[in-house]
Amino acid sequence: MKRNEILKDRISVREYAADNQKFVIEEFTDSISVFNGIKMADIEGKGEIMAAMAEELGCYLRTKGIEARFVERISSNEILCLKTEIIPLEIVTRNIVAGSMAGRLGIEEGLRPGNTIYDLFYCSPELENPLINDHHAVALGFAGYDELDEMYSVARKVNGILSVLFDRAGIALVDFRLCFGKLPDGRIVAASEITPDTARFWDKETGERLDKDRFRMDMGKIGDSYRSLYQRMKSVLQ
Ligand code: 5GP
Numbered sequence: 001m002k003r004n005e006i007l008k009d010r011i012s013v014r015e016y017a018a019d020n021q022k023f024v025i026e027e028f029t030d031s032i033s034v035f036n037g038i039k040m041a042d043i044e045g046k047g048e049i050m051a052a053m054a055e056e057l058g059c060y061l062r063t064k065g066i067e068a069r070f071v072e073r074i075s076s077n078e079i080l081c082l083k084t085e086i087i088p089l090e091i092v093t094r095n096i097v098a099g100s101m102a103g104r105l106g107i108e109e110g111l112r113p114g115n116t117i118y119d120l121f122y123c124s125p126e127l128e129n130p131l132i133n134d135h136h137a138v139a140l141g142f143a144g145y146d147e148l149d150e151m152y153s154v155a156r157k158v159n160g161i162l163s164v165l166f167d168r169a170g171i172a173l174v175d176f177r178l179c180f181g182k183l184p185d186g187r188i189v190a191a192s193e194i195t196p197d198t199a200r201f202w203d204k205e206t207g208e209r210l211d212k213d214r215f216r217m218d219m220g221k222i223g224d225s226y227r228s229l230y231q232r233m234k235s236v237l238q
Helices: 046-063 099-105 134-139 145-168 222-237
Strands: 003-009 013-018 023-028 031-034 039-042 070-075 078-082 085-094 117-122 171-182 188-190 199-203
Touching: 003 023, 023 046, 046 070, 046 078, 046 145, 046 222, 085 145, 117 134, 117 145, 134 145, 145 171, 145 188, 145 222, 171 222
Parallel strands: none
Antiparallel strands: 003 013, 013 023, 023 078, 031 039, 070 078, 085 117, 085 171, 171 188, 171 199
């Protein structure tokens, strides 16, 4: 499939139009950024690990009945995806308190709540992707209540499937962010990949972080940790 014009130019992922209108091509770059692009670096081989992880998890979730925009990996660092109408909402599913939730509520990272937490964010970089709720989303016309139910249901299923998978590799799926898109027939599908850039993964025994927090927190060994996460995931997928 040929790559045409750039549709989205983000630091770690670029989206291109494909020559077939039904698809888009996602290219994972070697770059990493946090704090709205204020802190950036290049990690050799990162794009390839991200594409490999997107492929493995995309295929695995498909076998479990999760509908997503992922179609297939088409090169070392590119994947083919179905073109969807993007819904400007993200659900962050949290099994363990970390990151913005810990900061916002003054809770120490690592607390395991008795229930899974689902945070709804409005994707608006200008507004720094604010936390909103279902009623805001409906009032602003981003989705109906039934569509929100569908999105929470997908997030819950993905969480169940991937928590079990990573647990087998001795890794806790702490949280992850999921975006959604609408297919031409109106079906809502998962429209982002689960990678260490969009999810938190902690080693269950040592608590070692295997995700983007290593970069946020200047912990180093980012490439090694991403590779280790991928290898451990792959070993339990076989
Ligand atoms: P938090 O809300 O705690 O900062 O992030 C929750 C989860 O969503 C983390 O796994 C984090 O990596 C992911 N996440 C939050 N914001 C973004 C974002 O703007 N882009 C991406 N790719 N992932 C995000």
